[in-house]
Amino acid sequence: MKIAVLASGRGSNFKKLAEAVKDGKIKAEISILITDRETAGAADIAREFNINVCYLPFKKFPDRDAYDREIVSILKQEKISLVCLAGYMRIVTPIFVKAFENKIMNIHPSLLPAFPGLGVHKKVLEYGAKFSGATVHFVDTGVDTGPIIIQAVVPVKPGDTPKSLAERILKWEHKIYPQAVKWFTEGRIKIDGRTVTVEKASYDSPPVVPALEDF
Numbered sequence: 001m002k003i004a005v006l007a008s009g010r011g012s013n014f015k016k017l018a019e020a021v022k023d024g025k026i027k028a029e030i031s032i033l034i035t036d037r038e039t040a041g042a043a044d045i046a047r048e049f050n051i052n053v054c055y056l057p058f059k060k061f062p063d064r065d066a067y068d069r070e071i072v073s074i075l076k077q078e079k080i081s082l083v084c085l086a087g088y089m090r091i092v093t094p095i096f097v098k099a100f101e102n103k104i105m106n107i108h109p110s111l112l113p114a115f116p117g118l119g120v121h122k123k124v125l126e127y128g129a130k131f132s133g134a135t136v137h138f139v140d141t142g143v144d145t146g147p148i149i150i151q152a153v154v155p156v157k158p159g160d161t162p163k164s165l166a167e168r169i170l171k172w173e174h175k176i177y178p179q180a181v182k183w184f185t186e187g188r189i190k191i192d193g194r195t196v197t198v199e200k201a202s203y204d205s206p207p208v209v210p211a212l213e214d215f
């Protein structure tokens with residue numbers, strides 16, 4: 001199975017996926033990294049893992065639809081079966097979502113549906129929430145609204161800053177994203193409307209549901 005990763009930033013989640021593939025935990029190939037930012041750390045990680053990098057600057061396209069049509073055409077050409085958004089800072093258009101329905105995953109650093117969008121950790125702290133977490137979900141045409149695959153719950157502690165909370169959550173992101181991708185490559189993820197089920201997984205072991213098996 002061929003996977004594409006789309007990232008705009010530092011790329012730590014992308015790195016964890018690449019490591020899991022390299023270690024043989026995920027039996028698939030990451031064939032391409034597409035980035036909209038030339039200086040993205042993710043591009044350096046791709047080179048480190050000998051993954052093909054495609055830099056697509058948005059300013060070269062007339063609008064978002066044209067940009068996403070180009071991405072879809074690259075992904076089809078590469079025969080990609082799963083697209084992983086990993087810190088990809090662009091909202092994907094319906095053109096992209098329809099072309100890869102239930103084949104695009106995203107990782108978001110909150111317990112969705114709470115705190116979608118940007119500036120998540122600051123919003124969580126300002127709200128006074130006592131739990132936050134991380135969510136891997138399929139991507140639909142909304143912002144962080146697609147069917148949820150796996151979530152990890154993380155406590156918010158007195159004295160937390162957006163940075164300390166982000167760090168605590170990122171450790172779980174690095175486990176749940178490779179796990180979700182592994183399940184997908186094993187064909188164990190079933191989707192019924194908004195409800196995603198992982199076949200033969202345990203649903204009785206917080207803080208991560210379904211329970212981690214491999215990470």
Ligand code: GRF
Pocket residue numbers: 007009010011012013014086087088107108109170173
């Ligand atoms: C992560 O917190 C992810 O949840 C969010 O963007 C951040 C990307 O970090 N979507 P990295 O580039 O994977 O290190």
